[in-house]
Amino acid sequence: MGKLQPIQRACCVCHRVQQGEGWVRPAMVPEHTTLITHTYCPECFHRALARLHPPATPPRPAALVLACG
Ligand SMILES: [Zn+2]
Numbered sequence: 001m002g003k004l005q006p007i008q009r010a011c012c013v014c015h016r017v018q019q020g021e022g023w024v025r026p027a028m029v030p031e032h033t034t035l036i037t038h039t040y041c042p043e044c045f046h047r048a049l050a051r052l053h054p055p056a057t058p059p060r061p062a063a064l065v066l067a068c069g
Pocket of ligand 1: 011012013014015016040041042043044045
């Protein structure tokens with residue numbers, strides 16, 4: 001078996017790749033990197049989470065009427 005290839009993590013939303021502690025544009029990926037796994041970068045992760053769990057909004061007046069009727 002050959003030497004294991006490093007696995008590069010790439011954001012599935014903004015397509016930046018993880019480099020050490022930060023996330024950079026794909027043009028800065030070292031050339032020897034061939035394996036890529038997709039994930040969320042911290043910013044896109046928080047955006048996706050906010051979409052899945054939006055802040056609670058009060059019910060609309062029409063919904064209240066239906067619920068009481
Ligand atoms: Zn991202």
